[in-house]
Amino acid sequence: MSGWVAIAGLGPGDEALWTGEVSAALAEATDVLGYATYTARIPARPGLRVHASDNREELARARHALALAAGGKRAVIVSSGDPGVFAMAAAVFEVVAENPDWLALDIRVLPGITAMLAAAARAGAPLGHDFCAINLSDNLKPWDLIERRLRLAAQADFAMALYNPRSAARPAGLGRALDVLREECEPERLIVFAAAVTAPQEKITTVTLAAASPDMADMRTVILVGNKSTRQVGKFVYTPRRAG
Amino acid sequence: MSGWVAIAGLGPGDEALWTGEVSAALAEATDVLGYATYTARIPARPGLRVHASDNREELARARHALALAAGGKRAVIVSSGDPGVFAMAAAVFEVVAENPDWLALDIRVLPGITAMLAAAARAGAPLGHDFCAINLSDNLKPWDLIERRLRLAAQADFAMALYNPRSAARPAGLGRALDVLREECEPERLIVFAAAVTAPQEKITTVTLAAASPDMADMRTVILVGNKSTRQVGKFVYTPRRAG
Numbered sequence: 001m002s003g004w005v006a007i008a009g010l011g012p013g014d015e016a017l018w019t020g021e022v023s024a025a026l027a028e029a030t031d032v033l034g035y036a037t038y039t040a041r042i043p044a045r046p047g048l049r050v051h052a053s054d055n056r057e058e059l060a061r062a063r064h065a066l067a068l069a070a071g072g073k074r075a076v077i078v079s080s081g082d083p084g085v086f087a088m089a090a091a092v093f094e095v096v097a098e099n100p101d102w103l104a105l106d107i108r109v110l111p112g113i114t115a116m117l118a119a120a121a122r123a124g125a126p127l128g129h130d131f132c133a134i135n136l137s138d139n140l141k142p143w144d145l146i147e148r149r150l151r152l153a154a155q156a157d158f159a160m161a162l163y164n165p166r167s168a169a170r171p172a173g174l175g176r177a178l179d180v181l182r183e184e185c186e187p188e189r190l191i192v193f194a195a196a197v198t199a200p201q202e203k204i205t206t207v208t209l210a211a212a213s214p215d216m217a218d219m220r221t222v223i224l225v226g227n228k229s230t231r232q233v234g235k236f237v238y239t240p241r242r243a244g
Numbered sequence: 245m246s247g248w249v250a251i252a253g254l255g256p257g258d259e260a261l262w263t264g265e266v267s268a269a270l271a272e273a274t275d276v277l278g279y280a281t282y283t284a285r286i287p288a289r290p291g292l293r294v295h296a297s298d299n300r301e302e303l304a305r306a307r308h309a310l311a312l313a314a315g316g317k318r319a320v321i322v323s324s325g326d327p328g329v330f331a332m333a334a335a336v337f338e339v340v341a342e343n344p345d346w347l348a349l350d351i352r353v354l355p356g357i358t359a360m361l362a363a364a365a366r367a368g369a370p371l372g373h374d375f376c377a378i379n380l381s382d383n384l385k386p387w388d389l390i391e392r393r394l395r396l397a398a399q400a401d402f403a404m405a406l407y408n409p410r411s412a413a414r415p416a417g418l419g420r421a422l423d424v425l426r427e428e429c430e431p432e433r434l435i436v437f438a439a440a441v442t443a444p445q446e447k448i449t450t451v452t453l454a455a456a457s458p459d460m461a462d463m464r465t466v467i468l469v470g471n472k473s474t475r476q477v478g479k480f481v482y483t484p485r486r487a488g
Binding site for chain 2 (some may be wrong): 011014015016017018019020021023024058082083084085086089090091092093094096097100103107108109110111112113114117118120121122124125126127128129130131132133134135140141142145148149152153155156157158231233234236238239240241242243244
């Protein structure tokens with residue numbers, strides 16, 4: 001039996017947002033690898049080995065999965081959201097590029113519901129027109145680049161999804177990001193703070209840019225910024241399809 | 245029994261990319277509404293009425309679904325991809341804003357695998373860093389705005405997903421879009437044309453910007469444009485997580 005690696009997206013949390021393809025891969029797997037928070041979501045079963053590791057160990061995890069597949073195992077690397085969006089898929093291909101012998105393996109990416117789509121669905125349709133996704137973590141890029149992208153995205157009138165807006169190690173970035181948005185956008189711009197989407201603690205909060213503050217976000221929040229046409233009806237936030 | 249409306253994303257085509265939540269809503273539905281191409285994907289069953297309509301009838305379809313729910317029906321509006329990304333969710337909230345009485349209804353958006361995520365997964369991880377999504381159709385916005393967004397997105401060094409790149413009614417836009425990219429990006433920039441993803445006719449073609457031409461796309465294509473760091477390893481295209 002030949003091995004394979006699948007990099008699978010588990011969505012925001014609730015198993016109801018897994019795709020059938022991801023469920024099937026997990027049912028066939030011999031090994032599951034991932035950040036402990038994500039592997040904890042996988043039901044245990046006889047014959048399934050779980051390899052939990054720390055959040056910062058993406059490259060080591062990718063090498064481990066490829067080595068398992070080379071040894072005939074069926075390895076699933078689990079990511080939250082979609083594995084191709086600020087998650088494990090890029091790390092796997094970075095490792096393959098270091099050692100192209102791995103290209104002989106069966107490597108598949110199984111898409112998932114990324115955080116911004118889950119959050120947007122809960123809020124209404126704030127990403128209903130052109131939009132962008134920006135990771136506010138400066139672990140892997142300089143802060144200046146983040147500010148530049150925010151500014152250009154606002155000038156392009158994109159709606160925006162801001163991933164990883166705040167962590168204990170990066171308390172100041174979100175305040176600076178909101179300052180950039182205040183320089184480029186009107187104070188009435190709508191902003192959705194979507195925390196713990198699909199979990200029991202889920203909380204969706206919509207405010208204007210003028211009222212937005214960094215303490216409205218934590219590690220489990222994705223922030224959606226409307227474009228200049230985004231509006232509210234009842235509890236829903238939506239961006240009209242038409243723009244001018 | 246009280247009615248509801250769910251706006252559900254069917255993903256790119258293959259039922260293996262439906263979420264469990266979407267399958268459950270379809271199992272409970274009394275009525276399914278959508279563009280005929282999408283309603284044709286829903287298995288018939290006794291008691292399920294299917295209302296197929298034309299692609300340009302989004303607002304009429306939304307009103308129909310809301311009226312059904314007001315009458316106690318359980319109506320699912322099906323979209324391809326994700327309903328919040330260039331699809332039906334915004335149209336529903338536009339209709340609700342016209343008649344806020346509809347806010348008394350149970351309205352839910354059920355996310356799905358949008359085309360860019362399905363295409364990116366097949367290609368590798370081209371959206372592995374900050375990115376944007378731009379609809380190249382000028383049915384609902386002026387062409388100048390599309391060009392402006394493309395130019396600013398390139399200057400921000402976003403990877404890009406270009407939806408609806410070409411149709412019989414809009415043969416010229418994609419050539420103009422590629423011209424804008426050629427003014428802003430190096431000729432070696434990687435571009436993925438992903439056609440009919442998950443269908444038997446699926447075709448993933450990776451070329452440089454210099455070699456890209458409009459006839460590589462049709463109505464069933466989504467185009468992924470790498471950022472300046474995007475590279476290839478074997479058949480895979482990926483954007484490294486690190487930038488700057």
